[in-house]
Amino acid sequence: MKNGFFRGHGLGNDYIVMDPKDLSFSLTPSRITSICNRNWGLGSDGILALVPSKKKKADFGLRIFNPDGSEAEKSGNGLRIFARYLHATGKTKKKHFTVETKGGLVTIALHVDRHGDASAVTVEMGRATFQPAALPCTLTTSELVEQPIDAAGQSLIFTGVSVGNPHCVVFRPAGHSWSREDLLKLGPALENHSLFPKRTNVQLAVPTGPKELFILIWERGAGETQTSGSSSCAAASAGVRLGLVKSPVTVKMPGGRLNIEVAADFGVTMKGPVAEVARGSLSPSFVRSLR
Numbered sequence: 001m002k003n004g005f006f007r008g009h010g011l012g013n014d015y016i017v018m019d020p021k022d023l024s025f026s027l028t029p030s031r032i033t034s035i036c037n038r039n040w041g042l043g044s045d046g047i048l049a050l051v052p053s054k055k056k057k058a059d060f061g062l063r064i065f066n067p068d069g070s071e072a073e074k075s076g077n078g079l080r081i082f083a084r085y086l087h088a089t090g091k092t093k094k095k096h097f098t099v100e101t102k103g104g105l106v107t108i109a110l111h112v113d114r115h116g117d118a119s120a121v122t123v124e125m126g127r128a129t130f131q132p133a134a135l136p137c138t139l140t141t142s143e144l145v146e147q148p149i150d151a152a153g154q155s156l157i158f159t160g161v162s163v164g165n166p167h168c169v170v171f172r173p174a175g176h177s178w179s180r181e182d183l184l185k186l187g188p189a190l191e192n193h194s195l196f197p198k199r200t201n202v203q204l205a206v207p208t209g210p211k212e213l214f215i216l217i218w219e220r221g222a223g224e225t226q227t228s229g230s231s232s233c234a235a236a237s238a239g240v241r242l243g244l245v246k247s248p249v250t251v252k253m254p255g256g257r258l259n260i261e262v263a264a265d266f267g268v269t270m271k272g273p274v275a276e277v278a279r280g281s282l283s284p285s286f287v288r289s290l291r
Contacts, residue, residue, distance in 0.1 A: 003282040005042065006085045010077030010274045011227035011256035017048045017085040024287060029069025031290045036067035041286075045222055046075070048082045050091075058100035060086060066221030073103030074164035076229015076258075080121040080274040083108045087118040088276055103164025120273050125163050125230070128237035128266040134162035137195050145241060151189040158190075159238040163268055166200040166220070167234035168193075171207070171244065178204040178216050180224075187218025201228070203235045207244045214252045226255030233268045236260035 003024055006017040016035065018027070025031060027049060036044045044067065051061040062082055064072040072078075079099060086092045087110055095110045104126045111120040130143040137144055137160050144160030149168075161167045168190050172178060183204055190202045202218040215235045219225045232251035239245040240262045247262040258272040 001279075001281050003287055004280065005282065006089065006279050007042070007044070007277045008081040008084055008275055009277060010080045010229065010272060011253070011258070013045055013077040013225055013227045013229075013255065014043075014277070015046050015048050015075075015078050015081045016042055016044045017050070017082060019050045025290055027065065032065045032069045033067065034290055035282075042282075045219075045225065046072070046078065048075075048078050048085070050082075050085075053100040058098040058105055059092065059094070060097065061100045064101065066219070068221045070221045071102065072165055072221065074101045074106075074125070074230055076123060076125060076231075076233060076270050077227060077272075077274075078229070079106060079108065079123050080229065080272060083110060083121045083123075084118045084274045084276060087112075101164065106164075117276070118274070120271065122269060122271040123229070125233050125268040125270055128161050128163050128233065128262070128268050130159065130161055130241065132160065135160050135166035135200060136197060137166075137200075138197065139195060149190070149193065149195060151193055152185045154186070156186075159242065160200075161234040161238050163230050163233045163237065165230055166196060166198065167203060167231060167238075168196070168200045169203045169205055169235050169238040171205045171238070171242070174207045174244075177206060177214075180216070183216040183218055183224060187224065191218060191220050201231055201234070203231050205235045205239065207239060208252065209245075209250075211246050211248060212250045212252065213239050213245060217253060227253045227258070229258060229270050229272065232258045232260050233270055237262050237266055237268060241266075 049063040053061040107124040109122040110118040236249035
């Protein structure tokens, strides 16, 4: 379908999937911003673009674009939506396959329901690391575990995690809580902090059980987000590293919950639901406006 799209969401975190070969225009930052605009475009938390795998290292390649036009290395919810797109549109008949992202190679397992839909997806997200160079972070330390940071007039302690993309996790003790006002204040301040030259995703986290966390999420390039797969993986990894929770971890968010397994070597596996919302094509007049 010329200028076609596939729209899906993972617990309310929605993405548009496109095949650049079917587009009459290139996906530039300004066009991505226009398409993702919720008032003047389709509206989305980002665009997933099907691309060839470099040197055929994987079955498929994926580029992930934020709604501000910047490019993300990896997205857990995006990968589940992309996997459902591949299955629903007949681009693969496999139940297990690999996807190459800017943040590394991932392995996908589809869980097909009685209707024939891949309504849940497991993603092996790779290994979490706390090394400053992986985010990157300019602090001189061997690991970004419980490091001090000042943001929005507050002195905080953060743990920095990369799961192929960068995350700054700030915990409060069990029995305490974070508010949306905290997120709106601290999220942008931490995302754009000078310690993170390429910016970062932010999670405000609280342990709510021996194997359970609650997080609020501020995504780099997108802002406040109801759910995030990679954020769940990062927060679970940080919680396990700090001894606050044990694997497998249920990560609760305003939009729902995901199950995260953190192995002894910090290999991370995520399982969660995914839904298809719509398929269609951009109108000729809208495409002309993009030019």
